[in-house]
Amino acid sequence: ARVDKGGFKHFMAKEIAEQPTVLSGALSAYLDKDGISLPDPGLDFDKVERLVMVACGTAFYACLTAKYWFEQLAGIPVEVDIASEFRYREPPITKGTVALFVSQSGETADTLAALRYCAEKADKIVSVVNVPTSSIARESDLALPIHAGVEIGVASTKAFTCQLNVLLMLALEAAKSRGRMDSAEQAEVLETLRAMPGIFNVALQRGDAIRKAARQIAEARDVLFLGRGLMYPLALEGALKLKEISYIHAEAYASGELKHGPIALIDKTVPVVVMAPRDSLFDKTVSNMQEVMARGGKVCLITDAAGADAAGADVWQTIILPDVPEVLSPLLYALPAQLLAYHAADAKGTDVDQPRNLAKSVTVE
């Protein structure tokens, strides 16, 4: 079917806006009345000793997010690597290892090569893809489609949230089969997950605050993104999005690393985007924020209502999102990361859907 912009100025804007609908479809593909339903034969999670996750670009940040989920919820040791590094390093793949590849296109050359390297060594090859007929899907023992629909914008948006969705389902199933979460606890998380499309809508309706912050950020030459825990990969994704489409230099750091280098860059010309819902790590992030503000840095805080209250009045721009349980925050915080980049690029008038030098799918080395 022909895909058009549906009244939006860019495919990227449309793909960001359709995430409530797309996520809702993606959710129902993996949920039935009894809970999570994965294709059969699925994975024997209690036998998994180690999970190795490999991808490129935005898909790599989905893997980095999932590492926190698999470790914290399911207690599975996880390694995450960039495909172009992994494939040449000849990493040992021991018995009990499941290798998981995440790719929107399913055709990224480095990711496919990494998969082939693992093919005879890992217990199982699993992939999380948007194109079920792709090479990566075909060469996997188990291919899990993300159901994001066709993504045209070169900068990945809805595919990222749908990758997170499938990875979270896997982590929740793993947690249950390893006895770290019972059915009732899983059902509780799933209930909020089911409500996520509605929460996405609420967040998207608050787009004005994001557009306002983005217009200011568009003036900057360098931008820093900070986050802790589950928000660290989101900070990386926010910085990547901004670089890709607005051509503004952006770096992301784990908040705790601020003092080990990037704090030297802080002055009033470098906006610092802090992604921090009021979670278990919030107080630590606030003290990092204060370090930034004490040096004249301008903080754009992306948080929830409780976080905004606690952060104080010195924050330069605040973007307030609905409250969600900590474990689900990466899905929601993907939206402002995407919208900040989109509106900054739009303000600069760059070619949002076809940024210079980038390709949607990199099938050569």
Ligand code: G6P
């Ligand atoms: C290219 C795209 C990115 C994408 C990456 C990985 O660099 O521009 O948006 O994240 O490839 O692509 P994949 O199809 O493997 O997810």
